[in-house]
């Protein structure tokens with residue numbers, strides 16, 4: 001029977017196996033966020049330029065309250081990955097959100113702090129997010145992106161996103177997932 005997917009699948013990500021990346025000689029670890037990462041994430045936002053925050057949040061930075069942190073880490077709502085310097089979990093350099101929208105659909109949003117932008121990290125994080133989509137039972141990934149955000153649009157296009165049919169300041173980009181669902185996630 002063809003039932004709509006209900007609720008997230010259990011996520012098979014462990015805290016033991018984290019993908020490692022070497023970016024310009026620095027090792028980075030990407031793993032699911034926990035509430036212990038809240039301060040590192042707040043610090044990372046403070047290092048970001050107003051332009052970077054505008055591109056991510058489309059306005060003033062929302063207050064990164066404890067409630068927001070709980071939402072980021074709530075497995076009923078989605079999954080958030082933090083990327084930090086290896087061995088320095090407080091030194092967060094990027095955050096990846098994959099949050100449920102409606103059944104079968106999840107929204108991806110990336111934030112790479114300014115000093116780490118343009119070095120290929122965003123493209124890798126998008127691949128991690130896509131690999132996690134089956135754990136959210138998502139068949140479509142969406143992203144809201146400023147039409148001027150060449151980097152994010154390039155990442156989405158490379159990942160197979162549809163050409164947005166609309167025009168305007170902010171584009172809603174759709175990325176249908178064609179591969180058969182698998183529980184394999186890059187983080188574990």
Ligand SMILES: CC(C)(COP(=O)(O)OP(=O)(O)OC[C@H]1O[C@@H](n2cnc3c(N)ncnc32)[C@H](O)[C@@H]1OP(=O)(O)O)[C@@H](O)C(=O)NCCC(=O)NCCS
Nearest residue numbers: 055109110111112117118119120121122123150151154155
């Ligand atoms: C958008 C963002 C996540 C991209 O991450 P990044 O690590 O800087 O990007 P990458 O180095 O992986 O490059 C991404 C793409 O942009 C291209 N690119 C790199 N520098 C660029 C530049 N100055 N101008 C245009 N394109 C550029 C790369 O060639 C790459 O293209 P490809 O995926 O087709 O190879 C990051 O810049 C960021 O956090 N920006 C602010 C917040 C934001 O815009 N979030 C997205 C809203 S959901």
